Amino acid sequence: MTSGAQWRRVGHGPRPQSWRSRPRLRLRTVACLALAVFLFLWLVLPYDNTVRLAVRFNVQRLRAAWFGRPSERWVYAPPEFPVDVGExxxxxxxxxxxxxxxxxxxxxxxxxxxxxxxxxxIADYASQSGGHFPYRGQLLPVHDMVRRSLELPVLSGHTSHxxxxxxxxxxxxxAGGDDALAxxxxxxxxxxxxxxxxxxCLEFAYEKFPNKKWYFMLDDDTFVVQPSLKPLLEHLDSDEPYYLGNAVGDFRARFAHGGSGVILSHAAMRSLVGSPKARASAHLDALDDxxxxxxITKALLQLGIHLDETYSHLFNGEPPLLSKIRADRICSPVVSFHSIRTDSAMRAVGEHFGNVSSxxxxxxxxxxxxxxxxxxQTDTALRDNWDHVGDLDESTLTIGNVATAEDCFNNCDRHARTCLAWTWESATRNCHISPWMIVGGNASGKVSGVNVPRARYLETNCILY
Structure with a gap:
């Protein structure tokens, strides 16, 4: 061996570190540290913190995209948690x-x-004798919830708001009997x-009926399909904190659209009523929100109760003939219809849906x-003076200067993976393509149709019960 040569006997002395190992070690250390910080923040941040809400929202979206919607075989399955709707x-x-x-x-x-x-x-006034609503041998009074809120101690200093x-x-x-002014x-x-x-009104309902399994809040222009509601409730355990409804809003406060109907389980109501702090904050916010x-969402988020979006597609913010039937819900039950604002429209909905038994x-x-x-009916399903698209939004596609209804139909065919219905306007020659279809109604000067092959495929692939 030449003088000054470096040598070492196997098993003796420190082993030189690979030039690649240090970056890998640093990467693992950073990853572990980041995970530790994340878990620490997740544990100490309040439930309604924006970071927690953003993470949860995106995780839910990824899970839905990856796994899809859970099976809805429960619709016709024996009830797991039997419910007597009246009781x-x-x-x-x-x-x-x-x-x-x-x-x-x-x-x-x-x-x-x-x-x-x-x-x-419940309303913004209280009914007097002779102004209660009759229902099956009862006279139901109207309860003034606005007065109840404003008389709470937490709002006592806000009389000039x-x-x-x-x-x-x-x-x-x-009170003065001036009906026109009122x-x-x-x-x-x-x-x-x-x-x-x-x-x-949620506080009041719990006071009046503290032992109910489910609390269902809805507007006076909302119709409930009771045979669809019952299996949903019988699929869920009311002793778990459920908050259900049609999800709207961004990740910071995903909330159940009140018009479509809001359902809270007994456990969720018990937690809400048992948290004066969460309710007081919501009452204060009600002065300006x-x-x-x-x-409701803001209060429940403080308690760690999130809107369960698994069932959001069952709640509907539109009247029946204008309800947007999308590919992801065509075989799902519909629990509610909303925006039925005329007497004749509500009576008609009651006539069509009031006696369904399934x-x-x-x-x-x-x-x-x-x-x-x-x-x-046919392979093309073109219908004159009709509209199967309805109101347009950011998810619809409008193509201008389309010469004929057949050309509009062909545009839908070219977008077959997303198009469920199309409407052509003769006056403007606009062609509207949508990812939903509606039953629709008379629409002078329009020609409309559905994507027949796609609609047939969706129907034949419904779950067979």
């Missing part, structure tokens, strides 16, 4: 002085077989007062109205 469910019907004429028609729309028994009517003053004007007009005021700012009802239904799927809407689904 176990309380309905909280929201109205206002300006829309109170809808309430008797809402009751009228319920069939003789309706299982709803315990119903609380604009919303409190507006309520004072309405209350004075009602109607004018209610229709002017009743939507503002609505935000003061939601938390108070636009959406009372969003306040769950109603979105797919069933055509047959319930005595129509044959277009994809069962």
């Amino acid at each position: 176990d469910v309380v309905v909280i019907l929201k109205t206002g002085y300006g829309t109170r004429e809808r309430v008797p028609v809402w009751f009228e729309s319920l069939s003789e077989g309706s299982e709803f028994r315990d119903i609380l009517v 604009p919303r409190a003053l507006k309520y004072g004007q309405l209350a004075e007009a009602v 109607l004018k005021l209610s229709r002017s700012f009743g939507w503002e007062l609505d935000a003061l009802k939601d938390i108070s 636009i959406w009372g239904d969003r306040l 769950p109603v799927l979105w797919l069933d809407l055509w047959e319930i109205y005595g129509l044959t689904p277009p994809w069962r």
